[in-house]
Amino acid sequence: MHITVLAKVVPDYEVPTADFELTDGRAHSRYTRMIGLYDENAIETGVQLKEAYGATLTIISYGKTQDVTVLRKAIAMGGDALHLVLGDADDPFVIAANLKMAIEQLGNVDLVLAGQQSADMDRGVVHSILAGMLDYPFLPQISTIKSEDGRWMVAQAHENGIRRLEFSGKGVLSITSSPKNVPRIPAVRSILAAKKKPVEKIDGIPGTPMPVAELSVEIPKMESVCEFLPLDDMAQTCKILLSKLREERYL
Amino acid sequence: MKALIVEVIDAKRIGELVTVGRIFGDTPDVVALGTGDIPGNYNKAYCSDAAVGSNLIDGLVELIQKEGYEVVLLSATTVGAEIAGPLSVRLGAPVLTEIIGAKSDMTVTRPIYGGKAMTTFKINQTPAILTVRRKYFESAIAEGTTTPVPLAGAAGAIRLVSEEAVVTEGIPLDDAEVIVSGGRGVGSGEKFTILRDLAGILNAAVGASRGAVDEGWAEPTMQIGQTGNIVAPSVYFAVGISGASQHLAGIANAKCVVAINKDEDANIFKRARFGIVEDYAKVVPALIQALQEEQ
Numbered sequence: 001m002h003i004t005v006l007a008k009v010v011p012d013y014e015v016p017t018a019d020f021e022l023t024d025g026r027a028h029s030r031y032t033r034m035i036g037l038y039d040e041n042a043i044e045t046g047v048q049l050k051e052a053y054g055a056t057l058t059i060i061s062y063g064k065t066q067d068v069t070v071l072r073k074a075i076a077m078g079g080d081a082l083h084l085v086l087g088d089a090d091d092p093f094v095i096a097a098n099l100k101m102a103i104e105q106l107g108n109v110d111l112v113l114a115g116q117q118s119a120d121m122d123r124g125v126v127h128s129i130l131a132g133m134l135d136y137p138f139l140p141q142i143s144t145i146k147s148e149d150g151r152w153m154v155a156q157a158h159e160n161g162i163r164r165l166e167f168s169g170k171g172v173l174s175i176t177s178s179p180k181n182v183p184r185i186p187a188v189r190s191i192l193a194a195k196k197k198p199v200e201k202i203d204g205i206p207g208t209p210m211p212v213a214e215l216s217v218e219i220p221k222m223e224s225v226c227e228f229l230p231l232d233d234m235a236q237t238c239k240i241l242l243s244k245l246r247e248e249r250y251l
Numbered sequence: 252m253k254a255l256i257v258e259v260i261d262a263k264r265i266g267e268l269v270t271v272g273r274i275f276g277d278t279p280d281v282v283a284l285g286t287g288d289i290p291g292n293y294n295k296a297y298c299s300d301a302a303v304g305s306n307l308i309d310g311l312v313e314l315i316q317k318e319g320y321e322v323v324l325l326s327a328t329t330v331g332a333e334i335a336g337p338l339s340v341r342l343g344a345p346v347l348t349e350i351i352g353a354k355s356d357m358t359v360t361r362p363i364y365g366g367k368a369m370t371t372f373k374i375n376q377t378p379a380i381l382t383v384r385r386k387y388f389e390s391a392i393a394e395g396t397t398t399p400v401p402l403a404g405a406a407g408a409i410r411l412v413s414e415e416a417v418v419t420e421g422i423p424l425d426d427a428e429v430i431v432s433g434g435r436g437v438g439s440g441e442k443f444t445i446l447r448d449l450a451g452i453l454n455a456a457v458g459a460s461r462g463a464v465d466e467g468w469a470e471p472t473m474q475i476g477q478t479g480n481i482v483a484p485s486v487y488f489a490v491g492i493s494g495a496s497q498h499l500a501g502i503a504n505a506k507c508v509v510a511i512n513k514d515e516d517a518n519i520f521k522r523a524r525f526g527i528v529e530d531y532a533k534v535v536p537a538l539i540q541a542l543q544e545e546q
Contacts, residue, residue: 013365016518017496020367027364038478092336092346116478122363123348128336137305137408140332143471153412157471158329159480161417165303167409174332176478179467210345211376215358219368226510226526234533238541241509241525250486250507251429251453 001055001147004106005046006099006114006127007039007074009067013119017222025217027120033070038115040077040183042175045145046113047078047184053147056080058106062087062098068199075194076186082197087204090121094207096129102202103134111152112172116141124174131172139165143178252357252377254279255320257311259330260298262290263425266390268324271383273391274353275322282311283399284330291393298399304333306407312341314402321377331382339380346380347372351387351503366477366500386483386504417472419456420447424473427456430484430505432475434498435462436491436512436531443468445535446490452542458482460492476501490531494519511535 011031021028035043043059050057059079061071068084075082083106085098103109112131117124124140131138143162144155156163157176175181186194227244229237245251252275256268260283269291272279280295284307289296297314301307311334315323323338325331327349339346352360357374359381424430431450433443443457450457459469461476475482476498483504490511492498499522502508510523511531520526527534 011364013497014495015367017367017499018518018521020364020496022368025370120364122365122477123361124332125336125339125346125348128332129340129346130336132337132340138333138337139303139305139409141329156329158414159472160414161472162415164412164414165409166412169408171408176471177461177465178471179465182465211374212345212347213373213375215371215373217363217368217370222521224508224522224524226520226523228520228526228528231527231529234529234537235541237527238534238538241527241538242541242545244525245486245507245509248507 001053001110002058002106002108003046003049003055003111003113004058004060004103004109005042005074005079006112007043007059007061007071008036008115008118009033009061009063009070010036010118010120013037017219020219022217022219025214033067035070035073036115036119038117038119038175038177041177041181042113042115043074043077043079044181044183045175048181049145050078058083060099060102061085062095062204064088065201072194072197073186075197076190077184081200083200083202085202085204089207089209091207091209092123092126092129094209095126096133097207098204099126099130100133101205105202110170112136114172114174116174116176127172127174134172136170136172137167138172140174141176142173143176144180145173252276252321253319254322254324255315255318256281256324257334258283258326260285260287260289262393263390264326264328264385265289265291266393267385267388268326268383269391270388271324271353271381272322274355275357279324280318280320281397281399282314282402288396288398290396291391292395293397296397296399297402299402301407302411303407303409304330305337305409307334308337308341310402311338315342315378321379323378323380325380325382327382327384335380335382342378342380344378344380345374345376347374348382349384350381351384353381362500365496366503367496385481387481417470419472421450422454422456424456424458424475424480424482427482428485429453429455430458430475430482430486431455431488431490432458432460432492433463433469433490434460434492435466436493437463437468438491440468449488449535449539452539460498489519489523490535492519493517494522
């Protein structure tokens, strides 16, 4: 069994709005680089599948050479190999075409896992375009995966609850967060060992971008002015809050 | 511009997409997932019993090409996520997901960086596929119903084995005028009980941040934020929630946010209308008491 996890390195997704700045329509380069949060859920899920079924786990990323140090965390968590396709496009069709090339080079991939959405572009679409390009079935928001008699049994965190789905053969799954796939913190020994792992670098291809023009990127202003309520007597504070909510017809 | 909605039979979800469709032209046609009549009047309406969106792709490709639809509208839900990407590849169509704004000249706006920035795109080719973030567009009022004709081609690789709907106690988040929501600051699953008590008195739904869901204190269906439920209540009580941009993206259209947090520097106070800087364990019981005294 060969499983690949797609991982993307992004600027710190916890930078608060007040500290967030753009240069040329993208996050300022001063923010710390890290693997996206859902991508880490996907890596954790991949490592669990490796542990359960003795699978081989290859991490694939599309991005820049300087992010290799960040991506090594995925190896420290339990990935066997790291393949980086070099490129800097944001277009989902271009990214997907490059990832497809890397997957086809590996040749024997059974299952492709990805984060539900990247922590910078917020669109949740690259993995499903990749599935379309590979002609594999695609399922989003998967929380658990099992292999039974050559079939994949998966649980999908649907808006209304949990759906249990099954399919045979290859597939692309996007992974959502659940208490069961909170990313493990790698041991120091694993981090040191991961530094020595060779990284397979692959030259990217141009691909065909979508016929869409990005006109502008803006940081919206938050205009709410918070009225802080007095704290001397909590019973009184709560009465004030309720009367204000009623006065302004919110309640 | 000829538009097609693909959505489960749900008056609000379809209604929001009708609103977006009307920005680009006339009332769109509809492919509805499920059985029964579709709320609203449509020139053409189709239905499919495909349980999984992925299995519907072949049928949709055929219909869109035959009828010449220029815009395909889905909501940014599980079904939308299942269909949008693979459909765009099959049609060679551009796809923009989670849009929160649209204009008749085919410019659309969508968030990036966890909602910290907004990007505007001009779409230069049709057909185009859009998924629309929920609660950002008014739901068009559906008059009457339309009886759909079945859409062929719902076979596919994926089989639905079972479905476990999570039964929400009390009011569903989608319909709630008041929401009481807890985050990591709540401290444990047991302590969510007091939020349920407050919600009970206020006739409110209970929500949670991603942090509280990851801890296992709240069901994933209760998650509010960019990747959870998008809500637009009249009052949103944020209890022990720091207010990361990804959470705020889920409450952008809440009318009044009340933040209860002991950290006065918490980002949530930048979005809140009213703030109480105090341990929620002191505030919430006092709030319950005040509400009970009123009754």
